[in-house]
Amino acid sequence: MPSADQQGELDHFFLLSQDMLCCIDFRGALLNVNPAFERMLGRRAEELIGRPCGVIVEPDDHPIIERALARIHQGEQIEPFDVRAKSQTNALTWLEVSAFADGEVIYVIARDITERKTSEQQLVLLERSVESSTNGVVIVDALADDLPMVYVNKAFETITGYTRDEALGRNCRILQGDETDASTVKQLRRGIREQRDVHVMLRNVRQDGTSFWNDLYVSPVRDEQGRVTHFIGVQNDVTAQREYQAQLRHNANHDALTGLPNRQLLNQRLSQGCMLAKRYRRHVAVLFIDLDDFKPINDSLGHDVGDFILISVARRLEEELRPWDTVARIGGDEFIVLLPDLAMEQDVIQVVERLLRRIAEPYWYQDKALHITASIGIGTDNGSMAKPRSLVQQADLAMYKAKRRGRNTYQWYTDELNHRVSERVSLRHALQTAIEQEQFELHYQPQIDGASGEVVGVEALIRWHHPECGAISPAEFIGMSEETGQIIPISEWVLNQACRDAVHINDGAQRPLVMAVNISPTQFQRPGFVASIERVLKETGLAPALLEIEITEGVLMESLENAIEALKKLSALGVHIALDDFGTGFSSLSYLKRLPINRLKIDRSFISDVTHDEHDAAIVEGVITMSLKLGLEVLIEGVETAEQFRYLHQRHSTFMQGYYFARPMPLAGLDDYLSRFDWPRALKDAGIDSP
Numbered sequence: 001m002p003s004a005d006q007q008g009e010l011d012h013f014f015l016l017s018q019d020m021l022c023c024i025d026f027r028g029a030l031l032n033v034n035p036a037f038e039r040m041l042g043r044r045a046e047e048l049i050g051r052p053c054g055v056i057v058e059p060d061d062h063p064i065i066e067r068a069l070a071r072i073h074q075g076e077q078i079e080p081f082d083v084r085a086k087s088q089t090n091a092l093t094w095l096e097v098s099a100f101a102d103g104e105v106i107y108v109i110a111r112d113i114t115e116r117k118t119s120e121q122q123l124v125l126l127e128r129s130v131e132s133s134t135n136g137v138v139i140v141d142a143l144a145d146d147l148p149m150v151y152v153n154k155a156f157e158t159i160t161g162y163t164r165d166e167a168l169g170r171n172c173r174i175l176q177g178d179e180t181d182a183s184t185v186k187q188l189r190r191g192i193r194e195q196r197d198v199h200v201m202l203r204n205v206r207q208d209g210t211s212f213w214n215d216l217y218v219s220p221v222r223d224e225q226g227r228v229t230h231f232i233g234v235q236n237d238v239t240a241q242r243e244y245q246a247q248l249r250h251n252a253n254h255d256a257l258t259g260l261p262n263r264q265l266l267n268q269r270l271s272q273g274c275m276l277a278k279r280y281r282r283h284v285a286v287l288f289i290d291l292d293d294f295k296p297i298n299d300s301l302g303h304d305v306g307d308f309i310l311i312s313v314a315r316r317l318e319e320e321l322r323p324w325d326t327v328a329r330i331g332g333d334e335f336i337v338l339l340p341d342l343a344m345e346q347d348v349i350q351v352v353e354r355l356l357r358r359i360a361e362p363y364w365y366q367d368k369a370l371h372i373t374a375s376i377g378i379g380t381d382n383g384s385m386a387k388p389r390s391l392v393q394q395a396d397l398a399m400y401k402a403k404r405r406g407r408n409t410y411q412w413y414t415d416e417l418n419h420r421v422s423e424r425v426s427l428r429h430a431l432q433t434a435i436e437q438e439q440f441e442l443h444y445q446p447q448i449d450g451a452s453g454e455v456v457g458v459e460a461l462i463r464w465h466h467p468e469c470g471a472i473s474p475a476e477f478i479g480m481s482e483e484t485g486q487i488i489p490i491s492e493w494v495l496n497q498a499c500r501d502a503v504h505i506n507d508g509a510q511r512p513l514v515m516a517v518n519i520s521p522t523q524f525q526r527p528g529f530v531a532s533i534e535r536v537l538k539e540t541g542l543a544p545a546l547l548e549i550e551i552t553e554g555v556l557m558e559s560l561e562n563a564i565e566a567l568k569k570l571s572a573l574g575v576h577i578a579l580d581d582f583g584t585g586f587s588s589l590s591y592l593k594r595l596p597i598n599r600l601k602i603d604r605s606f607i608s609d610v611t612h613d614e615h616d617a618a619i620v621e622g623v624i625t626m627s628l629k630l631g632l633e634v635l636i637e638g639v640e641t642a643e644q645f646r647y648l649h650q651r652h653s654t655f656m657q658g659y660y661f662a663r664p665m666p667l668a669g670l671d672d673y674l675s676r677f678d679w680p681r682a683l684k685d686a687g688i689d690s691p
Contacts (some may be wrong), residue, residue, distance in 0.1 A: 001268045014392055018096065020110035028053050028071050031105065040112060042088035049088030053108075058084035058092060072101050082113065133244070135605060136160065136235040138172065143229045146171050147192070149302035150230070151348035152341040158568055159237045161207030172233070174216070177205030184458075188218065193230045201238075212239045216537070235391045255329040257307060258314035261265045266328040266336055270388045278383025285348040287337040288377040289317075289355070292407040294333035297372065314357045320353070335391060338646065347379045349424070352376055352410045353483055360408065375399055375409035380414070428484055440464050442497055446673065447516070447635060451653040453679030457514035457548065458505070459657065460498035461664045462490070482522055491523040492532070499540040499547065501667050506546060509674065514576060515546040516609060525562075530569045537573075544574035550601065552580050564594055582623065592630060600627050604638020604658070611647045624652050642686040649688055660686075 014021055014034050020041075023031040032052055033045045041056060042161070048055070054062050061083040071078050080098045087093060094117040095110040136156035142149045152167045160167070160175060167174075176185060184200050191198025197219045204214040221230040253265035261269070271288070277284040291313065298306030308647045310333065317327045317335060326338040337355070339348060356376065362369040377399030379391040394413035401411035407423050434440060444458040464472045481487040495517055502515035523529060537544055549570065556563050567577055578599040602623055610616045620636070627634045639645050639658030648656065661682065662673055 002381075007126040019139070020112070021108075022108045024053050024106050025104060026069065026101075028104065030070055034634070037110075040087075040093065041085060058086060060084075061205065064323050068097075068099060069106070071647060072099060072106055075101075082117070082348050085110070092649055102264050117418060136166075136233075136237075138233045138235070139221075140172065140231045142195075142230050147231065156235070159206075159212065159235060160204075164491050166207070175202075175206075177209075177211060179203045179205070179211050188216070190230060191218060191529075192398060208596070212237050213242045214238075219460075257579050258311055260314050260318075261326055261328040262333075263328065263330045263337055265457075266326060266330070266338065267389060269326050269340070270338055272389065273338060274383045274385060274391075275386040277381070281382070282340075283342040283345050283346070283347075283380055284389040285339040285342055285351075286379045286393070287339070287348070287352060287410075288354070288379070288392065288396040288399040289335040289359075289374050290376075290399050290457060290641055291333040291359075291401070292373045292375055292403075294372060297370065298333075301370075302336055303367055305370070309363055309370065313359060313372075313374075316361075317355060318631065320354055320358050322435070336395070342380075348380065350483060352378065356408065356410065356483065357485055360503060372573055375402035375407050376410035377402055378410060378412045380412075424480065427472075428486070430469075431464075431481060431484075431486055434466070434495070435486060438493065439466065440490070440493060441666065442494065442501065443666055444501070444670045446659060446662050446665040446670075447514075447657045448661050449677075450649055450656050453682070454511065455513065455677055456511075456655065457516055457675060458670065459516040459550070459664075460494060460501070460518070478520075485522070487520045487522050488526065491520050492582065494518075495533075495537055496540070499542045502542050502546055503540055504667070505670065505674075508671065512546055513674075514548045515542070516550050516578065518550045518553070520578065521552065524551060524555045525559075526568070528567055529647050530573075533570060533575065534573065537575075542592060545576065547560040548576035548578050548582040548599070549605070550578045553582070564596075564668055592626075597632065599633040599635055599655075601635045607636060607638040607648075607658075608640070611643050612644070620648075645682070649683075 017034060017639055020037040021034040022037055025031060030048050030051055033048055037048075038044055043056075054065060057065055064081055065084050068081060076100060080096050082094060082096055084092045085095050093112055094114045096113045097105055098109045101107075131153050133153060134155055135153070136159045137153040138149055138156055139151040141150050148169045148171060149167050152164055153163075157163055157275050162174070168555050174203075180203050185200055186335065188198055188200050188202070192687075197217070201216050202214045202216055206213050215236040217235075218233045219233055220228040221232055222267045248678045253262060254260060255262050271285075276282065291309070294306070294309065297309060310329070312326040313335065314329060317337060318449065321327060321337065321339075324341065326336075326340075328336045328338070330336055337351075339351060342348060354373060359372065362371060364370075370505060377397065379394035379398060381388075381391055395686050397539055398411045398413040403671050405411060405425070411425075430570070441463050442460045444460060444461050447459060448454070448455040448456045449456045462474055462478075464474070464477060466472050472661055478487070481490055498515050498517045502513070505513050507513070533547075533549070536542075551567075570577060576599070577595075577597045578601055579595070579597050580601045580604045582600045600623065602620060606616045607620050608616075610620055633655060634652075635655040635657060636648060636652075637657050639648065639656045639660045641660060644658075645656070645660050648654070661677075664672060
C-alpha cells in the first residue's frame with residue numbers, strides 16, 4: 001500500500017492528469033474516474049462508478065477488455081491495446097489503454113488516439129486505393145543518387161511487366177527504348193530538374209521488349225520545410241487509345257476498300273508536290289485513271305468481283321510506282337496517280353504505258369480470267385499553278401479525251417505535248433495493225449570473211465512499210481515495241497521468216513550461209529524461249545548450225561545465271577550464239593569465259609573513227625586479241641568506207657559487215673548479190689593488192 005504522502009501525490013495526479021484515468025476491480029466494475037475521463041466521454045463520475053466498464057466500450061471491442069482482465073487477474077503484464085469508447089452521444093473515440101494491478105485494484109490509463117487512428121486509416125485507404133488504381137503509380141527518392149524507385153503499385157507491374165522487386169532501387173529509364181523520343185525525355189528531365197509538375201507522352205518499353213504509349217504525369221512531393229523529397233509519377237497505358245486514334249486518322253485519309261489515300265490526303269500531297277517542284281525546278285504529273293467498262297463487270301458478276309478488281313488494280317498501281325509516288329482512289333472505279341518528282345514532262349510516258357500494260361493483264365478470280373483496261377488522262381505542271389487541284393481537273397478532262405479515242409490509251413491535257421503523244425499513240429496502234437497484217441519484211445546484210453573473202457552469213461534486219469506513211473525506221477518503233485510488249489509478236493515473226501528464208505538461201509548457195517537473227521531482251525527472258533527456237537527449227541527444217549542468234553549484253557543484266565543456262569541449252573542444240581554491240585553495255589569481262597558464245601560483234605561506234613582515233617583503234621585491237629585468246633570469232637560491224645576496210649584488213653583477219661560491202665537488201669536482191677560478189681574488186685577499190 002502506498003504511504004500517505006504517496007497516496008496524496010497519486011490523488012493529485014489523478015485529478016490533474018490530462019489523460020483519462022480510472023480504477024476498476026477484477027470484475028471490470030468502475031471504482032473511480034478522473035475529470036479528464038468525464039470530459040472526454042461527456043459523462044459524470046456518478047453515472048459511471050459501480051457500473052461495468054463495458055458500458056463505455058464499443059460492444060465489438062468487449063472481447064479485448066475481457067482478455068485483458070483475464071491476463072491481469074492471472075498476474076500477467078499486458079501491452080497497451082486499442083479500444084473504442086462511446087461518449088454520452090454515442091460518438092466513438094479511439095483510446096490507447098494501459099493497465100496494471102495493485103492489490104485488488106486495476107489502474108487504467110487511456111489516451112485519445114482518434115486523430116492518429118484516423119490518419120492511419122486514411123493511409124491504409126490511400127494505399128489500397130493506389131494499389132487498386134488502373135493507373136500505374138511510381139514514387140522515386142529525390143534525395144538519393146540516380147532517383148531510384150522506392151514504390152510501385154500493381155498497375156505499374158501490369159503495365160510495364162516489371163515486378164516490384166525488379167523495379168525498386170532502379171531508375172525509371174529502364175522503361176526507355178530506341179523508340180522513345182529523345183526530345184520528350186529531355187522535357188521530362190528538365191521538369192524534374194526544375195522540381196515542377198510535368199506531363200509528357202512517351203513511347204516506353206515493357207520488360208518483354210514490347211512498346212507502349214505512356215501518358216505520364218510527374219509531380220514533386222515536398223516535406224514540411226518545402227524541400228522536395230520524392231517525385232510521384234502517374235502513368236496510363238494509352239496504347240489502345242493511340243492506335244484507335246491512328247486508325248481514325250487513317251480512315252479519314254484513306255479509302256476503306258483499297259486502303260489507298262483518298263481525295264483529302266491526295267490534295268495535301270499534291271500541294272506539297274507542287275511546292276517542291278517549284279522550289280527544285282522539277283515537274284509534277286497527275287494521272288487520272290478510269291477503268292474501261294467496269295460497270296458491266298460489277299453489275300453482271302456482282303460487287304464481290306467488282307471489289308476484287310478494284311483491290312487488285314490498287315495493288316498493281318502501287319507495285320509499278322516509286323515509294324514517294326501516290327496512288328489514290330477517289331471513288332467508284334476512278335484512281336489518281338501523283339508523280340511529284342519528274343525531271344521532264346515526257347518522263348511520264350513510260351510510267352503511263354507501264355500502268356496500261358499492267359492493268360490490262362488478266363485478273364484471276366476463282367479460276368476465271370477477267371479482263372479490263374483503263375483510260376488515262378495526264379496533267380503536268382512545274383509548280384507554278386496557282387491552284388494545284390486544277391491539275392486533277394485537267395487530268396480528268398484528258399481522261400475523257402482518251403475515252404473518246406477508243407479507250408485503253410492515254411491523252412495529255414496540254415496541246416503541244418498531246419500532239420506528240422498522239423503521234424506515239426497512233427504509231428502504237430499502227431504497229432499493232434502492222435503485226436496483225438504482217439506489213440513487215442526482212443532485209444539481209446551480208447557478212448564477209450576477211451581472210452577468204454567469202455560471204456559466210458547474213459544478218460536479218462526488219463523493215464516496216466506503212467501503207468500511208470511509207471518506210472518507218474526501226475529506230476522509231478523497236479524501242480517503243482519493247483516498252484509496250486509488242487516486240488514479242490514482232491520477234492516471233494522475224495525468227496520464223498528468217499529461218500524460212502535461210503532454207504531458201506542455202507538451197508542455192510555454193511557454201512552454207514549462217515542466218516543471224518537479233519533477239520530482244522524481252523523475247524530472250526520470256527519463259528519457253530529455248531523451246532520456241534527448237535519449234536521454229538523443226539517447222540522450217542533449218543539446220544541449227546545455220547542459225548545464229550544475236551543477243552546484247554542487256555539480256556545478261558536481268559539474271560546472268562538464267563541467261564547462261566538458256567545459252568547452254570541453245571549451244572547444245574547446235575545453234576550459234578553471237579554477243580552483239582560488244583563494248584556498249586556493262587562489258588564485264590568476267591562473264592565471257594562463262595558464256596557459251598561463238599562470236600563477238602564489235603559495235604560500229606568504235607569503227608567510225610578507228611582510222612584516226614587511237615583510243616578506238618586500241619579498243620578494237622584489244623577486243624580482237626582477247627577474243628582470239630578465248631577462241632572466239634570476231635565480227636566488226638559498221639565497215640562503211642574503203643579507208644576503214646583497208647585499215648582493218650591490213651591488221652586483222654576478222655569477219656566484217658557494213659555498207660562498204662553491201663547495204664541491207666530484200667531476199668530477191670540477196671540472190672543476185674551472192675552470185676556477183678567480187679572480193680578482188682573489193683580489195684582493189686580499197687587500194688589493197690590481191691594476194
